[in-house]
Amino acid sequence: MTGLLRKSLVSLAVAALLSTSALTPALAQTTLKFISWQVDDAGNGEWWKSAIKAFEEAHEGVTIEFTKVERGAYADTMTTLFAGGQPPHIVHLASFEFQSFADTGWLEDLDPWIKRDGLDMTGWAGQSVCQWNGQTVCIMMSYFGFIMAYNKAILEAEGIEVPTTYEEFLAAARATTKDLNADGIPDQFGTGHETRGGAGQYLTEMLSYIIDAGAYWTDKDGKVTIDTPEMVEGLTRWKTIISEGLTPVDMSAGDVRRLFADGRIALKLDGPWLYGTMQDGAASADTVVAAPPFTVPLGGSSNVLAIPSEITDEEKELVWEFIKLTMSPEFQRTYATVGGNTPPSPKADISGVEETIPHFPLLVKTMQAASDGGIDRIPAGLELNYNEFSKMIQEETQRMLIQDLDPADVVKTMQAQAEALAN
Amino acid sequence: MPNAKMFDLARPSRQHLLGYILLAPAVLLVGFIIVYPLAIAIDLSFQQVRIPRMGTRGAFTLANYQRLFASSEFWMACWVTLKLVTVVTIGSLFVGMSTALLVNNRFRGRTLARLGMALPWAVPEVIAVVIFAWIFDSSFGLMSWLFVVTGLSDTMIPWTSSPAAAFWAVALTMVWKGFPFVSIMVLAGLQSIPADFYNAAKVDGASALQRFRWITLPLLMPVLGVTLVLVILWVFRDFSIIKVLTEGGPLKTTQTLSIMTYDQAFGLHNFGYASAVGVLTLVISVVASIFMLGRGTKAIY
Structure with missing residues (x-):
């Protein structure tokens, strides 16, 4: 009996040893988790996949698990993963949401890595946004300038030139908002804004009018600057556009873009991504891209890459290698040719991109104009409370529209509430 | 041998042990997925923490509750929740009972009518809300079009950006989604009432209304009581309908306690x-x- 037991134990030990040996090659395989909302995006998704492929080819035994999480659930998912101590290795965040993660100490300080590899970040568009508490916590992947697209058939039918100022824009929007079949319901709009989505998007929609009026939420030092005559003018412009019904209301960004692409909207202010929707639209032959009719075009940082602070040093090294690859001149060029975006790197070779994207020089021009003007959607000093701030501005603006309040009174309320948040 | 006796679960005196052992996995699972998160949430509510981290704990404080009771937003969310619970519960009970009484009668196409009655319950909530979002679209929606065509309104109604309209858009969607549950429960209750009661009442000359008031309604009360509680709890905790339709806006007029919890977190x-x-x-x-x-x-x- 004892002999049988001994034999069984020995067999078990040998089997355990063999199984451990068999597992060794599998353990040598490293998988980096990379979650993004851009996995299936036309252009952006292909660009990420090409970077992942190049990285995996250069790093034998390392694979990147590229998983999609919808943008609507993205912040929730990332917060849950970080809070549970299971962050993805490659951290991809929107430029308005990384601040909470950085403030909690979840993002690695990238300054030592940049210094070690001698990377020159001079002129990297939007990179200043990645400075948090004196550290570089991320690399800006995209900074863009707004464009204006218009439907030339609608403008020509009304005998209107392409607007180059806010006044001309307003006049064109008024002239092209129409009830075409006389059923009492407008079915063609002068312009189109998303007013249904989140508060951050609502502020972005308003911002072109506000910046053109010479106003902004805060100054460069983070002092709240809402209670100004310029902001009153900016809010008045927004109120005019909404209350005169020059835009469809309560629609999502995707629906508004689709309406424009299908020829139901005359003028559309948007980011470079509008072009993809325009090409698929029923009115693709009539839609044209032009410079926005505003003194400084709206621009902004879009998304960032970062390293979580709590992964192992070996994993950090690999993630940094991946980030460096995306920052390389080669991939900064394909960011334009494949992704259709304006690359943030000043060294990116973007010659010849206009052959596939005819308006690409305009994208670069508006991006540079916005960058030179120091324009961003995230106000200095309110980064950490941006969600709360944008919600407050959205609600006070909605109150102004619903209760027909005077913008001069509304800015006072906004100023007081923004100051309370900033402090 | 004494050990064998101890684990003889077939003995009448040990049968309760077998019950506990069989229940244990389910109890442990429920404890893990319900009680544990609940305990974490209660613990978090006594800490001033922006983003929590497993394994770390802040100092005990009542600040969250003090802020909550002093917050007009919280009391408004309570009021909106109460209004919604009242309107949706009454609406669902009324429509649900009416349809149940209707399809309880014998008529041609009754099976089809019963199927149609239960259909909204079978539609996934998010899909139902997306359909209603199209119906209540402020620029091109069916509902506004009907109002304009029938002359009830001169202009398109901004269903989700007008405080009063947004509340009714949410309430109507919830009633549509919730009434089939009441119908099914009431229908089951109606079929358990013996026909003799009605026959006896008819012989005594009771009218249809009297039969409903003195036979149907009292005998349905056990079913209605439970149904009422379940409907109230559903409205109380429902999240997706409001989130997709109005996100709690405009001006927090459709922000219930569950939406407020999500937004704050x-x-x-x-x-x-x-x-x-x-x-x-x-x-x-x-x-x-x-x-x-x-x-x-x-x-x-």
Whole structure:
């Protein structure tokens, strides 16, 4: 009996040893988790996949698990993963949401890595946004300038030139908002804004009018600057556009873009991504891209890459290698040719991109104009409370529209509430 | 041998042990997925924490509750929740009972009518809300078009950006989604009432209304009591309909306690404060359930 037991134990030990040996090659395989909302995006998704492929080819035994999480659930998912101590290795965040993660100490300080590899970040568009508490916590992947697209058939039918100022824009929007079949319901709009989505998007929609009026939420030092005559003018412009019904209301960004692409909207202010929707639209032959009719075009940082602070040093090294690859001149060029975006790197070779994207020089021009003007959607000093701030501005603006309040009174309320948040 | 006796679960005196052992996995699972998160939420509500971290704990504080009770936003969310619970419960009960009484009669196409009655219950909630979002679209929606065509309104109605309209858009969607449950429960209750009661009442000359008031309604009360509690709890905790349709807006006029909890936690990263809202929502739900179940039981003959 004892002999049988001994034999069984020995067999078990040998089997355990063999199984451990068999597992060794599998353990040598490293998988980096990379979650993004851009996995299936036309252009952006292909660009990420090409970077992942190049990285995996250069790093034998390392694979990147590229998983999609919808943008609507993205912040929730990332917060849950970080809070549970299971962050993805490659951290991809929107430029308005990384601040909470950085403030909690979840993002690695990238300054030592940049210094070690001698990377020159001079002129990297939007990179200043990645400075948090004196550290570089991320690399800006995209900074863009707004464009204006218009439907030339609608403008020509009304005998209107392409607007180059806010006044001309307003006049064109008024002239092209129409009830075409006389059923009492407008079915063609002068312009189109998303007013249904989140508060951050609502502020972005308003911002072109506000910046053109010479106003902004805060100054460069983070002092709240809402209670100004310029902001009153900016809010008045927004109120005019909404209350005169020059835009469809309560629609999502995707629906508004689709309406424009299908020829139901005359003028559309948007980011470079509008072009993809325009090409698929029923009115693709009539839609044209032009410079926005505003003194400084709206621009902004879009998304960032970062390293979580709590992964192992070996994993950090690999993630940094991946980030460096995306920052390389080669991939900064394909960011334009494949992704259709304006690359943030000043060294990116973007010659010849206009052959596939005819308006690409305009994208670069508006991006540079916005960058030179120091324009961003995230106000200095309110980064950490941006969600709360944008919600407050959205609600006070909605109150102004619903209760027909005077913008001069509304800015006072906004100023007081923004100051309370900033402090 | 003594060990074998100890684990002889077939013995009558040990049968309760077998019951506990069989129940243990389910109890442990429920404890893990319900009680544990609940305990974490209660614990978080006593900490001032923006984003929580497993394994770390802040100092004990009542600040979240003090802020909550002083917040007009919280009281408004309570009021909106109460209004919505009242309107949707009454609406669902009325429509649900009416349709159940209708399809309880014999007529041609009754099976089809019963199927149609139950259909909204079978449609996934998010899909139903997306359909209603199209119906209530402020620029091109069917509902506004009907109002304009029938002359009830001169202009398109901004269903989701007007405070009053947004509330009714949410309430109507919830009634549409919720009434089939009431119908099914009431229909089951109606079929359990013996036909003899009605025949006897007819012989005594009772009218249809009298038969409904003195036979149907009292005998349905046990079913209605439970149904009422379940509908109230559903409206109380429902999240997706409001989130997709109005996101709690405009001006927080459709922000219920569940929407406020979500927004504070994931929108504004105030997890401690959000947990306090969640804990109070739970307390209100439990109190309401106990009260309603008590009322339902007393109403039986």
